[in-house]
Amino acid sequence: MRRARVVGAGLSGLAAAWHLADRGFDVTVVDRAPSAGGLIQTYATPHGLVETGANAFVWNQCVAKWFTRLELEPIFPLPASQRRYIFRDGCPRRWPLSIVESSAMAARLGWAAATRSLSAEHGESMAAWGDRVLGGGATEWLLEPAMQGIYASPARELSARVILGGRAKGPRRLAAPPNGMGEFITRLSGRLAQRGVQFAFDEAVECFDDTTPTIVATGAASAARLLAPHAPEMAARIAAVRVAPLATLTMFFTPHDRDLHGFGVLFPRASGVSALGVLHNTDIFTGRGAQRSETWIIGDRDREMTRWSDDELQRAIAADRLRLTGRLTDPLAARLTRWEQAIPIYDESISAVGAAMPTLPPWLELTGNYLGRIGVAALLDHAEAAAGRLAQFISNQQVTG
DSSP states (O other), X not given: OEEEEEEOOBHHHHHHHHHHHHTTEXXXXXXXXXXXXXTOOEEEETTEEEESSOOOEEOOHHHHXXXXXXXXXXBXXXXXXXXXXXXXXXXXXXXXXXXXXXXXXXXXXXXXXXXXXXXXXXXXXXXXHHHHHTOHHHIIIIIHHHHHHHHSSOGGGSBHHHHHHHSOOSOOOEEBOTTOHHHXXXXXXXXXXXXXXXXXXXXXXXXXXXXXXEEEOXXXXXXXXXXXXXXXXXXXXXXXXOEEEEEEEEEEEOOOTTOOOSSEEEOOGGGTOSSSEEEEHXXXXXXXXXXXXXXXXXXXXXXXXXXXXHHHHHHHHHXXXXXXXXXXXXXXXXXXXXXXXXXXXXXXXHHHHHHTGGGSOTTEEEOSTTSSOOSHHHHHHHHHHHHHHHHHHHHHHHHHO
16 A cells, blocks of 8 residues: 655644545545644534634535545534624724715725725735725724634734635635534544554654654744755745734633623724724534533734743733723633744745745645735635645556556
8 A cells, every 4th residue: 555644643644644534545644643633633622612712613514525425414603603703982983984984995995996906016015905905994894803803913023915815716615513612623633543644652753764754733943954965945935934923712601791792892992992802602503511601712912922921911911801891800711822833924935935845845734814815714625735736646556657
C-alpha cells in the first residue's frame, strides 16, 4: 500500500488524512500536540459547553457530506440568532447608521454599481474600499466591526481584493454538531483510527524527505519552517503572512429578564468597548447550557490586549459587559482561552501564497487557513483538494514508472 504523511492533526489535517485513506494510502498523522483538533476544541462544563475556536460550520454541500460520512445530525441556529447587533452610542442596535449615513451609503453603492467600481482597486484596504464605496459612516459602524468580528483585524490592515475575492457568495447558513465542534473532531479522528490511519501525538516534526508524499496542515509559522528546505519560495511567502492573536472568555450567568437576545453584538472601535464582540451561545444553538452562556472575543486592538494577564482581561470584559447590560454581575463560571496565533491577517501576503502554490514539489502539498479563504468549511475544501492533487501525482508517477 502507498504511504502518505500528514503533518498537523487539526481539522485540515484530519480531513486530508480521510481523503488520502479514501484513495488507498496508508496514512500517518503527526502532531506535536497531545490530541487532535488544533484550534477546535469543545469542553463540557457543569454549566454548559465551551468552544475554544469556531462554534459552527457554514453549511454547504461539502459540509453536508461530512456530516453524513460521520453520521452526525446537524443542528441549525435558533430563531433568536437572526437578531444581530452593533453597539453604538451606548446601545446595541440592529441597524447602527443614521438616516443621513444610510442615505449616503445607498447613494454611494448606487454610484459604484452604475460606474462598475464596486470591485477592489489594486492595493486597496478594506477601510479604503469602504470609504470609497460605502462612505465613512458605514465603514466605521458597519464594515469595521464586521471585519474585526470575522478576521480579528482592523479593516485598514485587510486587503479588499483578498477579502472580497475569497468570500463565498449567497446566504450563509450555519450548522454545528449537537455537542459542539469538538464532537466533529472526536468523531472524525475516531473513524480515521478505525480505517487504519495511524496517529503520532506529542511528536514534533523537524524535517522530512521526499520519500513519503506529505501534506503539511500546520499553522503558517510551522509550515514556513518545514517547507524551507524543499520549497524556499513558498516558505518565504508563508513566513510573510502575519497571524493575529486571539483570546476568548466564555462566561455563564443566571438568566435575567433584561438579557439581550440574539446572535451577539459587535463593538466598533469608536464605541470605546475593549472586546471585538460577544456571542450569545445559548441563543445560537440548543444544548449549549442551562444558564446564559456568552463568549467574549478579544483581539489586540493596538493595545496588545491578548498579552494582558487573566485578571486584567477579566476586569476589562466585566467593564465591557457593564456598558452593554448596565449590570455588574459575577459569572457562575468562566473559561479563558488564548491563541498566540489564531487567524491570518488577510492582506496581500495571502495572495502571494496562493500564487506560489505551483512552486511546491509534486510530492508535497499544503492546506491551511492562509490559502485565500477563511472558515472551517473552507478548510474542508482545501484539504480535499490537497489530497486529490497528491494522489494524482502518485498515480501519474506509477503510470510513467
